[in-house]
Amino acid sequence: MQIRSEVQGVDAYYSPEWVADLLVSALPSSASGVVIDPAAGDGALLRSAERRFGTSIQAAAVDVDRETIRRLRRAEPGWLISRADFTNDRSLYSSSVYGVAQRASVSWVLLNPPFSYRGNSGSTITTLYGDFRVARPVLFLWRALEKLRPKGGVVAVLPAGVLDGDRHRDFWEAKARLFTVTEIERLPSRAFLGAVVSSVIVSVVPLTFSSLLNRPGAEHSTVSAQEKDNSTCCCVDIIRGRVPRAVGAEVDSGESSIDMMHTTDLNGLRASNRPHLRASASLASSGVFVVIPRVGNPASFRPAIRSGTFVFSD
Numbered sequence: 001m002q003i004r005s006e007v008q009g010v011d012a013y014y015s016p017e018w019v020a021d022l023l024v025s026a027l028p029s030s031a032s033g034v035v036i037d038p039a040a041g042d043g044a045l046l047r048s049a050e051r052r053f054g055t056s057i058q059a060a061a062v063d064v065d066r067e068t069i070r071r072l073r074r075a076e077p078g079w080l081i082s083r084a085d086f087t088n089d090r091s092l093y094s095s096s097v098y099g100v101a102q103r104a105s106v107s108w109v110l111l112n113p114p115f116s117y118r119g120n121s122g123s124t125i126t127t128l129y130g131d132f133r134v135a136r137p138v139l140f141l142w143r144a145l146e147k148l149r150p151k152g153g154v155v156a157v158l159p160a161g162v163l164d165g166d167r168h169r170d171f172w173e174a175k176a177r178l179f180t181v182t183e184i185e186r187l188p189s190r191a192f193l194g195a196v197v198s199s200v201i202v203s204v205v206p207l208t209f210s211s212l213l214n215r216p217g218a219e220h221s222t223v224s225a226q227e228k229d230n231s232t233c234c235c236v237d238i239i240r241g242r243v244p245r246a247v248g249a250e251v252d253s254g255e256s257s258i259d260m261m262h263t264t265d266l267n268g269l270r271a272s273n274r275p276h277l278r279a280s281a282s283l284a285s286s287g288v289f290v291v292i293p294r295v296g297n298p299a300s301f302r303p304a305i306r307s308g309t310f311v312f313s314d
């Protein structure tokens with residue numbers, strides 16, 4: 001049976017069992033560990049995960065609504081449950097579920113966030129790739145990735161509009177640099193009791209180290225193919241920049257070329273605003289980098305963190 005919260009303004013359109021099972025079917029059969037729903041409602045998603053994975057998972061639930069949390073605590077004494085506002089750092093950080101997520105690390109996040117904007121024009125999020133103005137459900141998704149850092153990923157029900165429309169195109173393009181975003185299934189417009197809405201189940205899964213390295217332009221990595229293929233291993237490559245700057249100055253405009261990264265480009269989290277030299281794509285490396293200058297005085301804004309495909313100068 002579907003139950004709806006009495007509380008107004010929190011979008012308590014709970015997932016019916018078949019939607020919850022469909023969403024959970026996107027998890028791999030090996031899923032285990034802490035699984036969190038940060039907008040848990042009556043816990044339908046986590047209950048479905050327990051049906052599928054049994055005691056291999058520890059269910060952890062967050063919801064902002066006091067009465068919802070009271071009901072959930074009565075119904076599920078074995079779960080970790082916190083009342084918190086998932087969109088508010090202070091509230092989230094003081095919750096016991098967040099504490100467990102920090103200590104034990106999260107395997108998956110299951111999410112069916114509130115969809116409505118209620119007149120608010122969205123929230124601005126700051127990422128490595130710039131600032132984006134996003135709708136509320138996307139804010140939940142982004143915070144699930146950013147604050148809970150699930151090793152497996154997030155499987156979420158989202159309004160179809162946030163995937164199809166132009167408004168979030170830049171956001172998804174930025175996400176695609178570090179995550180694989182897969183549309184699992186479009187849901188019928190009356191899937192949720194009391195709502196008529198076009199929605200879609202998506203999974204957002206971190207790219208593995210090996211898939212980042214195997215992107216075009218990563219050919220000159222020194223890690224052997226066999227080492228790279230171990231996607232369960234957390235490896236760090238040390239790459240020594242070795243391309244003279246003059247090579248970047250000389251690149252032929254017709255050649256396939258990539259931004260060249262030099263010590264003077266390093267400025268903490270901010271991208272350099274200097275015009276970039278370009279160098280041949282055959283010299284490039286791809287991935288997430290902590291870039292440390294080999295010359296010059298250390299400073300708080302160096303090293304820098306960069307993600308993408310670059311040619312590192314000497």
Ligand SMILES: C[S@@+](CC[C@H](N)C(=O)[O-])C[C@H]1O[C@@H](n2cnc3c(N)ncnc32)[C@H](O)[C@@H]1O
Pocket residue numbers: 005010011012013014015016037038039040041042043044045062063064065068084085086087111112113114115
């Ligand atoms: C659409 S319901 C989904 C519930 C459940 N995940 C499911 O699929 O059945 C959204 C839930 O988010 C909760 N919620 C709304 N705003 C929230 C916030 N800022 N932080 C945490 N939970 C919130 C609501 O109380 C509601 O239970």
